[in-house]
Amino acid sequence: MSDYISLTDKEREEMLSVLGVGSVRELFADIPAELGRLKVRLSQGRTQKETEELVSSFAARNKVYKSVFLGAGCYRHYIPAAVGAIVGREEFLTAYTPYQPEISQGILQAMFEYQTMMCSLTGMDVSNASHYSGATAAAEACLMCLGKTRTIGVYDNVNPDTLETVATYARARGVKVVVLPSSGGKAVPYEGEADAVYMESPNYFGLVEDVTAVADAVHIAGGKLVVGCNPVSLALFRTPAELGADIAVGDGQPLGLPMSFGGPSFGFITAKKEFTRKLPGRIVGETADAEGRRAFVLTLQAREQHIRREKASSNICSNQAHAALTASVYLSLMGSAGLRAVAETCAANAHYLADKLSEAGAPRVHKGEFFHEFVTDVKGKAAEIVCALDRQDILGGLVLSPDRILWCCTETVSKSDMDKVAETVGRVLK
Amino acid sequence: MKTVFEKSSAEIKGMEMPAPQVEKHIFAEGLLRDGLRLPELSEQEVARHYTALSKRAFGVDDGFYPLGSCTMKYNPKLHEKLAALAGFADVHPLTRADKIQGSLALIDTLNSYLCGITGMDAFTTQPCAGAHGEFLGLLLIKAYHASRGDGARTKVIIPDSAHGTNPASAVMAGFEVVHAGTDASGDIDLDALRALVGADTAALMLTNPSTLGLFEKNVLKIAEIVHDAGGLMYYDGANLNAVAGVVRPGDMGFDVVHLNLHKTFSAPHGGGGPGAGPVGCKKALVPFLPNPRIADTDEGFRFNYGKRSAGRVSAFYGNFGVLVKALAYIVTLGGEGIAQASETAVLNANYLREKMSLHYPIDTSRPCMHEFVVSMKKLKDDTGVTANDVAKALIDRGIHPPTIYFPLIVEEAMMFEPTETETKEGLDRAAEAFGEIVRLAYADPAAVKRAPVTTPIGRPDEAAAARHPVLVG
Numbered sequence: 001m002s003d004y005i006s007l008t009d010k011e012r013e014e015m016l017s018v019l020g021v022g023s024v025r026e027l028f029a030d031i032p033a034e035l036g037r038l039k040v041r042l043s044q045g046r047t048q049k050e051t052e053e054l055v056s057s058f059a060a061r062n063k064v065y066k067s068v069f070l071g072a073g074c075y076r077h078y079i080p081a082a083v084g085a086i087v088g089r090e091e092f093l094t095a096y097t098p099y100q101p102e103i104s105q106g107i108l109q110a111m112f113e114y115q116t117m118m119c120s121l122t123g124m125d126v127s128n129a130s131h132y133s134g135a136t137a138a139a140e141a142c143l144m145c146l147g148k149t150r151t152i153g154v155y156d157n158v159n160p161d162t163l164e165t166v167a168t169y170a171r172a173r174g175v176k177v178v179v180l181p182s183s184g185g186k187a188v189p190y191e192g193e194a195d196a197v198y199m200e201s202p203n204y205f206g207l208v209e210d211v212t213a214v215a216d217a218v219h220i221a222g223g224k225l226v227v228g229c230n231p232v233s234l235a236l237f238r239t240p241a242e243l244g245a246d247i248a249v250g251d252g253q254p255l256g257l258p259m260s261f262g263g264p265s266f267g268f269i270t271a272k273k274e275f276t277r278k279l280p281g282r283i284v285g286e287t288a289d290a291e292g293r294r295a296f297v298l299t300l301q302a303r304e305q306h307i308r309r310e311k312a313s314s315n316i317c318s319n320q321a322h323a324a325l326t327a328s329v330y331l332s333l334m335g336s337a338g339l340r341a342v343a344e345t346c347a348a349n350a351h352y353l354a355d356k357l358s359e360a361g362a363p364r365v366h367k368g369e370f371f372h373e374f375v376t377d378v379k380g381k382a383a384e385i386v387c388a389l390d391r392q393d394i395l396g397g398l399v400l401s402p403d404r405i406l407w408c409c410t411e412t413v414s415k416s417d418m419d420k421v422a423e424t425v426g427r428v429l430k
Numbered sequence: 431m432k433t434v435f436e437k438s439s440a441e442i443k444g445m446e447m448p449a450p451q452v453e454k455h456i457f458a459e460g461l462l463r464d465g466l467r468l469p470e471l472s473e474q475e476v477a478r479h480y481t482a483l484s485k486r487a488f489g490v491d492d493g494f495y496p497l498g499s500c501t502m503k504y505n506p507k508l509h510e511k512l513a514a515l516a517g518f519a520d521v522h523p524l525t526r527a528d529k530i531q532g533s534l535a536l537i538d539t540l541n542s543y544l545c546g547i548t549g550m551d552a553f554t555t556q557p558c559a560g561a562h563g564e565f566l567g568l569l570l571i572k573a574y575h576a577s578r579g580d581g582a583r584t585k586v587i588i589p590d591s592a593h594g595t596n597p598a599s600a601v602m603a604g605f606e607v608v609h610a611g612t613d614a615s616g617d618i619d620l621d622a623l624r625a626l627v628g629a630d631t632a633a634l635m636l637t638n639p640s641t642l643g644l645f646e647k648n649v650l651k652i653a654e655i656v657h658d659a660g661g662l663m664y665y666d667g668a669n670l671n672a673v674a675g676v677v678r679p680g681d682m683g684f685d686v687v688h689l690n691l692h693k694t695f696s697a698p699h700g701g702g703g704p705g706a707g708p709v710g711c712k713k714a715l716v717p718f719l720p721n722p723r724i725a726d727t728d729e730g731f732r733f734n735y736g737k738r739s740a741g742r743v744s745a746f747y748g749n750f751g752v753l754v755k756a757l758a759y760i761v762t763l764g765g766e767g768i769a770q771a772s773e774t775a776v777l778n779a780n781y782l783r784e785k786m787s788l789h790y791p792i793d794t795s796r797p798c799m800h801e802f803v804v805s806m807k808k809l810k811d812d813t814g815v816t817a818n819d820v821a822k823a824l825i826d827r828g829i830h831p832p833t834i835y836f837p838l839i840v841e842e843a844m845m846f847e848p849t850e851t852e853t854k855e856g857l858d859r860a861a862e863a864f865g866e867i868v869r870l871a872y873a874d875p876a877a878v879k880r881a882p883v884t885t886p887i888g889r890p891d892e893a894a895a896a897r898h899p900v901l902v903g
Contacts, residue, residue, distance in 0.1 A: 002767060004504050004696070005774050012774075015854065024773045027780055027797040028676065030645035035677045042546050042675070042765025048508050051762045055754065058539075061532030063525070072480035073745055077624040082473055084514070086480045088779040094489035094505050096497055099833075101892075102885040103825055105431070106699040108863050113469075116902040120467045126901050129702070132558035135745040161745040168741030172569060172604045202575060208461060233538025238463045251745070256757040260513075261533045262523030262746025263558065264704035276899065282702060286903065287895035292780055294431070305561070305598035308838070309872035310607045318559035318692065321698025327574050332434050332476045335444025336466040347457070348450035349721035369457060390529070398524055417450040 003048060045248040065395040066274040069353075071373050071408025072204070072398045073134070073159050074262055075234070075254045076414055077342065080333050083256045087326045097282065097318070101297045108296035111284040111321065114328040115195070121231055122248035122268035123239025129282040131316065132325035134251025135162040137267025138198055138228050140167035140314055141247045144271070145196035145224040150175050153194040156227060157182040157203045166198060185366035185375070186210070189217035200228040201240075204405065206350070206373030207366055208237065215244025231255050231268070231327075233371045248273040256330025257323055257388040266320035266327070275305060280314030281323075342411050346372035349409035353418045358405070360426030367406060373408045375400065378429065385428050392420060431486070431886070433903050435480050438470040438753045445473060448510040471898075480500035484885050487701070488830055488898070494856045496782070498801045499641060500847025501671045501693035502569030506762070509755035510694070518754055520565045526753075527732050533726050534731035535704075537747060539725075540757045547760075547768065548687045550710030554719045560668060563688030563707030564599035564635070564726045566720065570686055570711055571633045571662050572603060573718035573740040583632035583661065587623070589814020591616050591642060591837045593668060596635045605632055612839065615796065616642030618652055627659035635667040638682065639673070639799035641837040641845070643779065653683025661684065662715075670694045671849065672776055672800035675769030695756035706752035722747075774850035775800040782848050782857045801847035805840050815871035817842040822881040823870070823890065827863040881889040 007015075012024075026038065046054065068076040069078065084262035087093070094198035098104030098111075115127040131137040139162075142152045143188060152170050154163050156179050167177045180190045180197065185205045190197060197218045211227055218225045227245035232254045253265035269279060277300060285299035305312040331339065350372040354364055362376040378385055382405050385395035394417065397407035408416070471479070488495075495502035504843035513519065521530060541553040568586065575583045578868035587599040589610045597607045608626055611619045616641075617683070627634075634656045638646045646652065653663050671694045679687050691697045692705035700706070719739040722733035763771060776799055783802045787794050794806050806817040819843070821831035833845040848857060871878050882888065 002770060002852050003505060003762070005771065006851060007774060007777075011854040013902050015777055018781055019777075019784055024777050027776050028645075028673075029797060030647050030771075030799075031673070031677055032647065032650055035650070038678065038681050038763060040547060040675050040769065041680055042543065042768065043761065045764030046762050047769040048506075048668075048762060051758050052508060054511045054761055055536075055758050056437070056515060056517075057472075058532040058536040059512075059515040061535065062517045062521045064516045064520050070524055072524055074523050076520070076522070078656045080473075084475060086477060087701040088510065089481070089484040090488045090491040090658065091484040091487040092701055093510070094491060094698045095487050095701045096495070096500050096501075096502060098487075098652070099497075100488075100821065100825065100831055101890050102822065102887055103488040103830065104486075104701075105886055105899040106483035109433065109486070110433065110480070110483050110701075112901075112903060116433070117468060119902045132562060132704075133744045133746075143463060144433065159745070161742060164742040166742055168569070169602070169744055171741065172565075172572075172602060174604055192573060208457075218676070231848050234463075235466055236457065236460055236463065238477045242463070256446045256474045257775070258514075258519035259522050260519050261521050261530070261750035263744075263749040264751050266704070276901070277566045281900060283899075285895040286900040289888040289890050293886060293887050295887045297890050297892050297895050299892070299895040301903075302896070305594040307594070308598070309594045310597035312594065312601075314597040315561045315565060316559070317561045317593075317595050318690075318699075318703040318705040320558070320700075320704045321702030322698075323704055325701065328434075329476065330821045331481060332469040332471060332479070333473060333816070334468065335442070335470045338444035338447050340466070341447035341449065344454060345448060345450045349453050352450075362608035365485050369461060386526070390526075395522060395525060407766065411450075418505060420454075421681055 047259035051058055052093045059421060060197055063334055066393040067413050068202060068395045069397050069407050070395050073161060076259055076412050077410050079256050082333055083326060083329050086329050092325055092376060093322065098298060100293060105296060107286050109250050110325050110328055112286060112296050115329055118268045118270050119225050121234040122270040123241030124248055125273040127268060127270040127277045129284055130319045130321060131204050131267035131269055131281060132320060133265050133267045134228060135165035137249040137269045138162050139166045141226045141249045141269050142166055142196040142198055144275055147195040148179060149193045151178060151194045153178045153180045153190055153197040155180045155182055155187045155199045155203060157185060157187060158200045158310050160205050186368060187214050188301045189213050191217045191221050193221055194223045197228045202230055203369040204234055205366055205375050206370040208371060210368040211240060211243035232343050235339040247275060252327045255327035257326055264320055264323050278313055281316040281319050329406045345411035346409060349413055349418060350374060353407060353409050353421065356390060356418060356422035357425055360422045362425050362427040372410060373406060375404055375406050378405050379402055381428050385425055388424050388428055394421060396416060405422055434469040435903060437475060437479060437617050440470060442470045442472055444470060454874045477478040489737040493828050494828060494860055495830040496846045496848045497830060498847040499668055501847060501849055503696055503849040504851035505696055505698040509758045512758050513751040513754040528730060531730050536757060537753060538724050538726060538731060540753055543760045544689060544708060544710055547674055549678030551713045552716045552719060553708050555708045555753055556720050556743055557707035557709055558744055558749050559703060559705040560688060560690040560707045561595040561599055562743060563595035563603050563709045564595055567664055567686040567709045568599060568603035569686050569740040570715045573719050575632060576714050580627055585630045586632055587626055587634040587798055589618055591640050591839050592635060596666060616640040616644050617646055617648060620648060620651060621653055621826045627655055627661060631661035633662045635664040637669050639669045643801040645799055649682045656877050667890060668693060672772055674772050675765055676772050683804055687714060691752050691756040696759040697752045702754055704749045706749045761831040771850045778852055778857060779849060780850040782846060782861060785861030786864050790868045801845055803840050804844045804845050808842060809868060809871055810842050812876045813871040815875050817844050819878045820867055823867040823878050824863060825882040826884045827861055829860055
């Protein structure tokens with residue numbers, strides 16, 4: 001239990017005598033006596049071996065599926081072994097925020113490269129060095145746009161956790177949230193007043209939205225458009241910037257991070273240049289030292305809480321730097337062709353499964369193009385289908401209602417897995 | 431050093447990913463993007479690039495890291511192995527509750543340990559970092575007052591020694607910030623506090639020990655003043671590493687607590703995150719915790735959705751992988767081990783301060799807790815050498831600098847936090863290095879101002895970076 005303390009008893013004695021105290025408890029003399037007498041009751045310590053056994057026993061009580069057809073904001077992708085080997089280096093893992101640039105060039109440069117990659121994916125001009133999650137990135141991006149109307153519009157077809165998170169952040173500041181309608185699963189352009197409108201493409205149901213139509217309507221009404229997107233889909237589709245978004249955000253988990261029961265992941269926030277000084281959190285910039293050597297530093301810190309306190313653009317301090325680094329390494333390994341192949345295989349699989357399910361009696365609910373998620377009508381048998389798949393070591397899609405399942409296919413599912421899903425659905429529906 | 435983009439070659443294709451076994455889907459032309467610019471390198475080139483970057487970074491395994499308020503303790507290797515187990519890492523957060531009993535039990539177990547350590551009645555693990563926890567904690571307080579029809583409580587009192595996140599979080603949670611003055615030792619001025627509290631007081635946020643590394647002796651009195659005025663007490667857990675296992679915030683009179691699992695509970699900082707900032711509260715605030723809550727029922731653990739939640743602050747259940755590491759830490763140390771870690775952190779800090787005071791005037795009249803603050807004002811007045819210069823000179827001596835220019839109430843502040851895992855030898859060497867730098871400052875101040883000279887770059891031009899931002903390459 002004391003594996004992680006380096007002092008010997010003899011050293012402890014020497015140190016106490018240097019301090020001129022008889023016991024370490026004398027150093028706690030400022031603590032009122034009535035507090036010190038209360039006992040903190042906890043378990044006995046353990047050896048590392050015992051801890052490993054205990055914590056592993058929790059892991060053993062979770063089911064790890066052979067194939068996963070569940071997405072809805074968290075995705076199982078193939079993660080090359082090189083990713084873990086590289087990001088597991090202790091210099092990356094155990095360092096703090098790079099406050100001292102001279103000994104943190106590696107971390108700062110990696111963040112700078114990350115910002116470049118995210119801008120490349122979204123087509124935007126600037127990126128911060130990560131936020132907590134896609135949900136918080138969406139929330140803070142909307143707050144970046146606050147203006148006269150003190151109103152944020154959020155479409156009803158976005159990820160429900162994200163919608164709720166945006167609403168929490170907005171309400172906290174006394175900002176009104178309007179839930180905007182969709183039709184046939186797709187956003188209906190909103191022409192009312194709002195400082196920011198948040199939409200997703202692909203949206204929660206996997207549908208590729210007409211972002212430009214929404215952007216035009218929002219801009220005419222004087223608002224800004226924040227678009228949430230799946231970063232893997234950006235290997236294929238036109239960028240949010242090109243389609244008229246002012247800010248593009250999303251959750252970075254699909255870029256080489258395990259599902260890990262929902263975290264750690266990271267949120268990215270990329271924006272048009274005009275928003276540079278409103279971005280929340282760390283930003284890395286390039287500069288030089290006195291000898292003209294290239295150097296990277298945390299910059300534009302006048303936005304941040306440690307300088308501006310209650311006038312800061314956000315309260316964020318720790319971000320998800322290591323998760324963002326993981327995504328950078330993943331993207332470096334993939335290259336543009338690798339990421340495009342992942343995206344194409346996801347899309348091909350999803351369209352194959354959608355056709356198969358339709359043949360099996362569970363047709364798609366929505367019309368229009370989709371990426372790697374889609375909703376089918378399962379005629380009241382959703383729970384039964386998911387249970388039948390579970391027995392075959394398959395994690396079925398998300399049950400939205402007794403009639404609706406939201407399916408997801410990544411590159412990790414095989415044709416035979418998909419055939420098995422379709423066959424099972426057909427059998428249950430018969 | 432060249433960026434990963436500058437090392438790219440158009441001839442090289444990245445990792446080959448499996449082609450679809452089914453027919454490729456052809457999207458409508460108008461939907462598709464033109465080229466995508468990403469690094470194009472072989473796997474070995476990627477490995478070399480990032481290995482080279484890692485060699486330009488400094489972690490806890492590289493040397494002494496006394497970065498104040500950040501608790502840079504050793505990060506046990508076992509914890510990385512555990513968080514990466516397929517039974518945790520390869521589990522989808524929306525899997526049916528009966529198939530993820532392990533994850534739910536782990537969160538529930540961690541929550542009860544955190545309740546035991548803090549004296550709170552319930553915890554949520556949803557916040558991803560300390561500041562995120564502050565935001566949620568303040569929302570609980572807001573919801574509590576609102577539930578009692580007490581809408582007039584719009585102000586949060588924050589001492590001027592507080593972390594910048596406190597006032598920033600209060601504003602994000604929709605409160606107005608009121609500053610409380612502190613005396614020279616960082617203790618809150620009680621008379622001034624009595625004059626500040628009133629029917630508009632929502633809460634007081636306090637870090638104890640304070641950012642000066644001193645235990646707030648009057649904490650019980652402070653809690654009484656705030657509670658009598660109808661306000662609540664918020665505990666910023668950033669400095670819990672001094673008192674974990676020794677005293678509980680709940681017994682000090684706090685109603686809401688956030689903890690930094692990446693500080694006190696040994697999860698690595700990752701170059702800036704991910705952390706985890708679970709929030710605990712007393713019974714009266716439990717109904718406002720975010721959904722979903724985890725309930726221990728006859729059929730096992732289940733998700734519960736309360737109707738009075740103050741709102742979700744992120745997706746899913748927070749940074750689960752970080753929770754695994756914190757639980758492993760707590761069960762290895764146990765109650766006694768956690769108390770011993772705090773005691774050793776305090777011993778190391780006092781010892782380092784004592785040793786440094788042999789070289790430079792440092793007030794050692796009152797024991798410090800797990801960290802202490804030194805003002806380099808005298809050195810600056812005498813020699814022109816600043817806290818920043820001393821920090822850079824420490825780098826040349828293999829030591830990560832302490833936190834500098836914080837807290838704001840101390841001129842030329844340097845805040846040292848050695849943590850319990852540092853060796854005596856490391857502390858002795860750091861005190862010697864500090865002494866040598868002070869002597870050099872008097873003998874040859876220009877030499878200190880040239881530091882660091884052992885690093886890949888010298889001091890960067892930060893003003894130019896902010897004036898002409900180059901944020902992508």
